[in-house]
Amino acid sequence: MTKELFNDRVHALMAKVLDLTSERHRVLANNVANVDTPGFQRSDIRFDRELADALRSRSPNALRKLRPTVVQSKTAAAFRNDGNNVDMDTEMGEMAKNFLLYNVNAQLISKRLAMLRAAISGRP
Amino acid sequence: MSLDSFFSAIDVSSTGLRAQRMRMNVISNNIANANTTRGPNGACYRRQQVRFSTLLGGALQGRGVAVPSITEDKREPKKIFNPEHPDAAKDGYVAMPNVNIVEEMVDMISAARSYEANVMALKTARGMVMKALEIGRA
Numbered sequence: 279m280t281k282e283l284f285n286d287r288v289h290a291l292m293a294k295v296l297d298l299t300s301e302r303h304r305v306l307a308n309n310v311a312n313v314d315t316p317g318f319q320r321s322d323i324r325f326d327r328e329l330a331d332a333l334r335s336r337s338p339n340a341l342r343k344l345r346p347t348v349v350q351s352k353t354a355a356a357f358r359n360d361g362n363n364v365d366m367d368t369e370m371g372e373m374a375k376n377f378l379l380y381n382v383n384a385q386l387i388s389k390r391l392a393m394l395r396a397a398i399s400g401r402p
Numbered sequence: 403m404s405l406d407s408f409f410s411a412i413d414v415s416s417t418g419l420r421a422q423r424m425r426m427n428v429i430s431n432n433i434a435n436a437n438t439t440r441g442p443n444g445a446c447y448r449r450q451q452v453r454f455s456t457l458l459g460g461a462l463q464g465r466g467v468a469v470p471s472i473t474e475d476k477r478e479p480k481k482i483f484n485p486e487h488p489d490a491a492k493d494g495y496v497a498m499p500n501v502n503i504v505e506e507m508v509d510m511i512s513a514a515r516s517y518e519a520n521v522m523a524l525k526t527a528r529g530m531v532m533k534a535l536e537i538g539r540a
Contacts, residue, residue, distance in 0.1 A: 300530060304411040307523040308464035311418030313516050314425075315454040315467055348463060366519055377526050384533045391538050 289390070290341050291333070292383050298325045299380040301346050306373045309364050317361040321350045322372070410465070411527040417457060417466030418520035424469050425452045425513045429506050436501040439489040446489070447499040449475035475500055 302323040312318040323346045332340040355363040428450050438447040452469050459465040477500040485494035 296534070300411070303523075303527055303530060304414060305464070307411045307414045307418075307520075307527065308466060310519050310523045311414050311421070311467045312454070312456055312464065313418075313519065314422075314512070315456055318456055321464065366515075370519070370522065373523060373526055377530060380530050381533050384537050387537050388539070 287333075287338075287341070289387070291329075292387050292390075294329070294341050294344060295383045296380060296387075298323065298329075298344075298346055299376050299383070302376050303373065303380070305348060306369055306376065309369050310366070310373075313362070313364045313366060313369075315362060318364065319350050319352060319362075320364045320369075321348050323348055412524055414464070414466040415520050415524035415527065417468065419517060419524070421452070421454060421467045421469050422513050422517040422520065426510065426517070428452050428472060429510050429513065432501050433503065433506050436499060436503060436506075438499060439487070439496055446479050446497040447501070448479070449477070449499065449501045451475055 302325075305321055305323050309320045309322075325344070325346050328344055328346075332344050351363065353363060354361070355365065432449050435447040441447050450472050451474075453471050453473055454467050455470050457465040457468045479497040479500050481495040482498050483494055484490055484496045487496045490496045
């Protein structure tokens with residue numbers, strides 16, 4: 279019974295999103311750190327499609343097996359001639375969105391645990 | 403796994419901070435020596451510049467930025483006619499450093515902005531860790 283309580287799909291999904299967003303933050307921080315490195319190409323992690331596929335497959339291990347893939351973008355920036363395509367505004371925007379997604383998930387996990395606690399204690 | 407990933411994000415940002423601070427130190431050194439006509443090797447000072455390169459972990463995973471070397475600017479020193487100068491050559495010309503103050507100032511602004519961006523990324527990573535610590539707290 280307790281196994282189902284904590285190992286359900288919703289919980290696994292939220293934990294996975296925490297993992298993926300924290301990994302994505304590392305990649306975005308690397309882009310920012312290399313904003314002045316000549317020839318550096320920005321990379322990013324996309325996981326929305328993989329996540330949707332894993333959810334659709336309904337296999338319990340699909341979520342656990344999901345590994346983020348780092349993709350490098352090869353497009354050249356029009357306004358720079360050092361071969362670097364990092365745009366600081368884009369990075370900061372993506373970082374803010376990623377941060378919010380992380381916070382939303384952490385909050386959801388907290389609320390879910392609070393609901394469990396309420397059910398256990400019987401007090402609202 | 404998650405916590406490790408967090409700390410590595412903070413490590414990545416701190417390599418950026420270190421690189422930009424080193425760049426700032428080199429710029430300060432260039433400005434301080436803008437009029438130095440005699441260095442330890444007897445010649446006039448030459449402008450220095452940092453070189454940035456990517457730090458790679460395994461499988462193309464970036465681990466931040468490094469400063470592998472500080473190189474000298476190859477441009478020729480400026481010749482200024484001043485026969486009274488103690489370091490003047492026989493023809494009366496003094497070799498002045500190839501430091502351009504305007505160039506250094508622009509570089510300094512760029513370094514300061516990049517430093518701020520790295521601070522922002524680090525603060526975000528810290529915010530995420532703090533949020534994670536709140537999970538399960540009543």
